[in-house]
Amino acid sequence: MxxxxxxxxxxxxxxxxxxxxxxxxxxxxxxxxxxxxxxxxxxxxxxxxxxxxxxxxxxxxxxxxxxxxxxxxxxxxxxxxxxxxxxxxxxxxxxxxxxxxxxxxxxELLLPFPGWTLPGVTGAGGLQALIKGGLPVAGERLVIAGSGPLLLASAATAQANGARVLQIAEQASWAAVAGFAAQLPRWPHKLLQALGLWHPGYRASSHVIAALGDSHLQAVRLSINGQVKEVPCERLACGFGLxxxxxxxxxxxxxxxxxxxxxxxxxxxxxxxxxxxxxxxxxxxxxxxxxxxxxxxxxxxxxxxxxxxxxxxxxxxxxxxxxxQHSFALGEPVKQLATPDTLICRCEDIALADLREHGGWTPAKLASRCGMGACQGRICGAATQVLFGWQPPAPRPPFSPARIDTLLQLGQPE
Known part of the structure; x- marks a missing residue:
């Protein structure tokens, strides 16, 4: 073609x-x-x-x-x-x-924390996509945490489909959020959008600590303005920006x-x-x-x-x-949520303690298989950039899983 x-x-x-x-x-x-x-x-x-x-x-x-x-x-x-x-x-x-x-x-940027792999925990944008695709959430209790305006948008989508949004935990400080809001009149459409998305459960200077449960999510432990709070819920949506x-x-x-x-x-x-x-x-x-x-x-x-x-x-x-980007820059507390046994690469079950001894993405991948699972490092690679400052190398083909007959075309003459 x-x-x-x-x-x-x-x-x-x-x-x-x-x-x-x-x-x-x-x-x-x-x-x-x-x-x-x-x-x-x-x-x-x-x-x-x-x-x-x-x-x-x-x-x-x-x-x-x-x-x-x-x-x-x-x-x-x-x-x-x-x-x-x-x-x-x-x-x-x-x-x-x-x-x-x-x-x-x-x-979405997903940062690991204890319990983040439990069923019921998704990304904030991921929850939006699931709901648009037909996921029923009516009557479910929901907590949203992370950073940026996507949290409010995700909450609005969930509420419109019958979910009960209990808490929105924004990691940026109240001063940063207020400073961003003060600039919104420069973009009137964004100001109206923000006013329409406002939720009474929104709290700045707050972040997730852990997702709690055995076989599925049962509650979320949050830091709300420095105070630890546990909120029983069926869903947790976390997104730390893009x-x-x-x-x-x-x-x-x-x-x-x-x-x-x-x-x-x-x-x-x-x-x-x-x-x-x-x-x-x-x-x-x-x-x-x-x-x-x-x-x-x-x-x-x-x-x-x-x-x-x-x-x-x-x-x-x-x-x-x-x-x-300036107002919702990630603070140090959310970069230190993971404990030594927290999974960083959930595809290959690689914990934080297994990665700390390595000096970069390639040595960690060679020694532990981190990034070699289904997502091909798209989730854990981004997380290690934030946690350790590692820079993944340029990807090699195939860039996505492909059929054998597709790959055979690479070897055929014109």
Whole structure:
């Protein structure tokens, strides 16, 4: 398959990039591993309530004859210069492109603590995804802990589906939260959003200590303003912010700065003809992702005037991103939640005590199998970055589990 522009990730950034590039007449492929476009923030499902903007974006994408949607598809490997091997449920194909736009988004940062592997404990964003996908939570008691506005959004989703949200524990201090709130009038839409999400159980300067239970979650031990409190509940959702999905960018040789793909004013990466936009270049919400995606799409087709016209709008939302990251930076207490016997790699049952003696990610992996399980280090790798400052190396193909017949295509001549 040959296209002019291949876009990896069909969240807000990817959708905006495709729509910005489409008027040029370029052949565009928009690829995502989800069954529908929208990314994690606009994830579809039987219990999802998507804003009208999403339906409009989808309608516009469907109306463009030059845009081909490749949903439920994953990138497996680099097949050659400007070629990626892609697999879906039915087949595999090599896609050759002239320009590549990475909109690979971000994933939740999960920090280990005692009991975090108990059934009933999920990520805050993970709980949202499960509920949108049809998970029944009506009548269940829920505690949410971690850091950032996602906690309030997750609570709102759970409450709308009948859950009883008992407590929201935000690790940032009250001063940091108040400082962030004082800046919100600069972005009126965000101010209204925050007011609509406010919950009486919200407590800053608070964090999870442990999840309690035998075969499943029964209670949560929290530190609330320095006071220890145990809350009986059926579910605990913890999220400590986001971490950019940079693996594909790393594998293609893109420069990584501050754990994100480094880009210039045109959203161009350090690699020729590879652009990046959205959360993989630094998280800051759907508004930032939309404008960055549009700039990347315009720049990829050479419409630099249209791209430059969007710079002030991008600067505005990058200001929001900086305020967000500064206010909800992780404090030391949540980096020290794990005890020596707390599992860090839950796929391979590797505890904190088994990792401390190693000086980096690669020695720990070789000695203990940490990161060699089903998630391929996506969870424990991010955790060890926070806990020990370890930097995982660039991933090697295959980037995702793949069928044998898919991998055989790598050895076939053109």
């Amino acid at each position: 040959k296209v002019d522009i291949l876009i990896i990730g069909a969240g807000p950034a990817g959708m905006a990039a495709a729509l910005a590039a489409a008027p040029s007449g370029a052949r565009i492929a928009l690829l995502d591993d989800n069954p529908a476009v929208g990314g994690q923030i606009w994830r579809d499902g039987p219990q999802a309530h998507l804003p009208p903007q999403v339906h409009e974006q989808r309608r516009r994408l469907a109306a463009q004859s030059t845009i081909q949607l490749l949903t439920a598809s994953r990138v497996i490997a680099q097949a050659g210069p400007k070629q990626l091997l892609v697999e879906d449920a039915a087949c595999a194909r090599v896609i050759e492109y002239d320009k590549l736009i990475l909109c690979t988004g971000a994933r 971490i950019a999905n940079t693996q594909l960018g790393q594998a293609l040789g893109c420069r990584i700065e501050h754990n994100s793909i480094a880009v210039d004013n045109w959203q161009a990466s350090s690699q020729v003809d590879i652009y990046a936009a959205g959360e993989c270049t630094g998280f800051g919400g759907s508004e930032k992702a939309l404008v960055e995606g549009a700039i990347a799409g315009h720049a990829a087709v050479g419409d630099l005037a249209a791209a430059r016209h969007l710079w002030p709008q991008r600067q505005r939302w990058q200001g929001f991103a900086r305020a967000l």
